[in-house]
Amino acid sequence: MSKPETAVPAVAHHPVAHESFPEPRSRREFLGLARAVAAASATVASVAAPRAIAASTDISNELIYMSATKLAGLIRAGKVSASEAVEAYIARQLSVNDMLNAVVMNSYARARAEAKAADKAAARGNWMGPLHGVPMTIKDSLDTEGVITTGATYGRQQFVPKKDATVVARVRKAGAILLGKTNTPEFTLGGLGGISAASNLLYGSSHNPYDLTRSTAGSSGGAGAIVAAGGAAFDIGSDWGGSIRGPAHNNGIAGIKPTSVRVPRTGHIVDYGGIFDLWQQLGPMTRRVEDLTLITPIISGPDFHDASCAPVPWVDPATVDIKKLKVAFCVDNGATGQGATDEDTKKVVRQVAAWLSGATTSVTEAAPTDVLKTLSAARSKLSSGDGYAYYKRLAEKWHTENISPQRKAQLVDPKVLSTAEMVEAWEQQDECKSRLLAWMKNYDVFVCPVSGKPAQPIDVPGGAMGGGAGAGGGWPYTGVFNSTGWPVVVVRAGSSADGKLPIGVQIVCAPWREDICLAVASFVEAQSGGWKQPPI
Incomplete structure (x- = not known):
C-alpha cells in the first residue's frame, strides 16, 4: 500500500511537508x-x-x-x-x-x-x-x-x-x-x-x-x-x-x-x-x-459484492432517434413561499420544451402530480421513520462521537414510526412506483426542474440546496426519482436573469433507458451551450 497523502484543507496555504508544489502556471x-x-x-x-x-x-x-x-x-x-x-x-x-x-x-x-x-x-x-x-x-x-x-x-x-x-x-x-x-x-x-x-x-x-x-x-x-x-x-x-x-x-x-x-x-x-x-x-x-x-x-x-447490482446491457445513446420521442414536462411543483419555483427556472424549462418541440414527436405539459406528492410523503416517512437510528449506527461503526449538528438536532427527540407504519409507508412507495411506470408508458422523457431556484446564498436557511424546494425536496424534483430508481441526467440549460448563475434541468426516463436520457441531454446541451467557464 502506498503512503497516504496528507490532508490539505482548502483554507490553508501551506504545502504538504513531503512534497514541493510548482507555482501555478501563468x-x-x-x-x-x-x-x-x-x-x-x-x-x-x-x-x-x-x-x-x-x-x-x-x-x-x-x-x-x-x-x-x-x-x-x-x-x-x-x-x-x-x-x-x-x-x-x-x-x-x-x-x-x-x-x-x-x-x-x-x-x-x-x-x-x-x-x-x-x-x-x-x-x-x-x-x-x-x-x-x-x-x-x-x-x-x-x-x-x-x-x-x-x-x-x-x-x-x-x-x-x-x-x-x-x-x-x-x-x-x-x-x-x-x-x-x-x-x-x-x-x-x-x-x-x-x-x-x-x-x-x-x-x-x-x-x-x-x-x-x-x-x-x-x-x-x-x-x-x-x-x-x-x-x-x-x-x-x-x-x-x-x-x-x-x-x-x-x-x-x-x-x-x-x-x-x-x-x-x-x-x-x-x-x-x-x-x-x-x-x-x-x-x-x-x-x-x-x-x-x-x-x-x-x-x-x-x-x-453489491448484492443488488444487475447485469443490464448498456445501450449506446447514439442509436436513439430523437424525432421519435414523446416528451412530458412541468415547470412547477405547486409549492408556495420560499419553496416556490422561481420565474427564471420556469423560463429555462419552457425553453427546453420549446427546443424539443421542434425535434421530437410531441411535447406535452403534464406531470403525475398526485402520485409524486404521495411518493414524496412516503419517502419522507421512511427516511426518518427509525428516528435516524441508521445514522447513529454509522457513527458508532466509525467511532464518531461529535456528529453532524444537523443530525444531532434531529436525534434529540426523534419521531419513530411503529413497525406497521414503516411497512405501510414502504408499501405506499412501491404502489406509487407502479403507478408512475403506468403513467410513463405514454412518454419517453420527462423534463422538470432540478430545484426551485439557482444556487442560493450559503448562509441563508433553506438555501443550502438551491432553494426552498431544494435539490432533494419537492414532488417533481430529485428525491422521488431515487425512490423510483429511474435514471436522470442533469445538464445546464440556461442562466438566471442576470446571467451569473447556472440553471440545470432534469432529463428523466424509465428504468434502464440511460441511452434516451443522454441523447436528449446532448441535444439540450447543443442548444444551450451547456457548461460555461466560471469567473474565478
Whole structure:
C-alpha cells in the first residue's frame, strides 16, 4: 500500500511537508499550451481511440476545460502527455481551491508518478484504457486505496482504505489518475444545518465558482465545484436524494444518476443493503454530456459484492432517434413561499420544451402530480421513520462521537414510526412506483426542474440546496426519482436573469433507458451551450 497523502484543507496555504508544489502556471503558459492543443485537436478524430470511444464534439481547447473524452483522444494521439494534463490540473487546483474549499485531500505525488508511468507505457504502445492519463477527483465518501478517505466524519479523519471502491478501481483500471478527494457532508447525509449542503465539521463548507457566496448544493458539492472550475476532468458522486443532480444544477455541469443498481455501491460510506438500498446511486459528474456517456458504462455492472447490482446491457445513446420521442414536462411543483419555483427556472424549462418541440414527436405539459406528492410523503416517512437510528449506527461503526449538528438536532427527540407504519409507508412507495411506470408508458422523457431556484446564498436557511424546494425536496424534483430508481441526467440549460448563475434541468426516463436520457441531454446541451467557464 502506498503512503497516504496528507490532508490539505482548502483554507490553508501551506504545502504538504513531503512534497514541493510548482507555482501555478501563468495565463501565458496556459494559452501557449492551449494553442498547441488546438492545433493538435484537428487530427484527433482520425486517430483510432481505445474501446471505440466516440469522437468528441467539444470545441474547448484549454486542457483544463475540455471534456475528458477530448483529452483522452489527445493523449491517445500523442499530442498531449498524461504528465502535462496532470500538471495543468494540479496548477488549476492550486490557483482556485483556497477560494472553493472543494478538494480537501490531495494525492499529487502519486498522481505525478502515475502520469510518468502512463507516458512510458504509451511510448511502448501500451494503453490502460479509454481514460488513459485523464486526471480526476473523487468524492470523499468513496474509498481510495492509500489516500485518506474521511467520509467527512471525525472517526475516519485518518482512515486509509486498503482498496478502492469498485467505481474508483474501474476508472483507475481504465487509466484515470486521482488528484484528490472532494468535500461532502458527514456520511453524505448530515450537514452543518442551514448552510451549504457540502459542509462538515472536518473541512467546513465548499463555495460555488460562479459566486463564492453561493451554495454548491450537496452532497457531492465539492465535486461539482472543482469540475465546474476546471480543477478535474471528472468526479464520481453519489446520489441518495439529489446529491449528484443538485450540485450539477448549482455548478452548471452535467451529472447522471443511473438506474438504481446499475452501478455497484461497494466502497461507498453508505453502501448497499437495508430499507434504503435502492435509493443510493453512484455516477460521474463532468463538464460535458459526452463524458457521462464515456464513463457510466465503465463503472457499471456487478462486482459480486453489491448484492443488488444487475447485469443490464448498456445501450449506446447514439442509436436513439430523437424525432421519435414523446416528451412530458412541468415547470412547477405547486409549492408556495420560499419553496416556490422561481420565474427564471420556469423560463429555462419552457425553453427546453420549446427546443424539443421542434425535434421530437410531441411535447406535452403534464406531470403525475398526485402520485409524486404521495411518493414524496412516503419517502419522507421512511427516511426518518427509525428516528435516524441508521445514522447513529454509522457513527458508532466509525467511532464518531461529535456528529453532524444537523443530525444531532434531529436525534434529540426523534419521531419513530411503529413497525406497521414503516411497512405501510414502504408499501405506499412501491404502489406509487407502479403507478408512475403506468403513467410513463405514454412518454419517453420527462423534463422538470432540478430545484426551485439557482444556487442560493450559503448562509441563508433553506438555501443550502438551491432553494426552498431544494435539490432533494419537492414532488417533481430529485428525491422521488431515487425512490423510483429511474435514471436522470442533469445538464445546464440556461442562466438566471442576470446571467451569473447556472440553471440545470432534469432529463428523466424509465428504468434502464440511460441511452434516451443522454441523447436528449446532448441535444439540450447543443442548444444551450451547456457548461460555461466560471469567473474565478
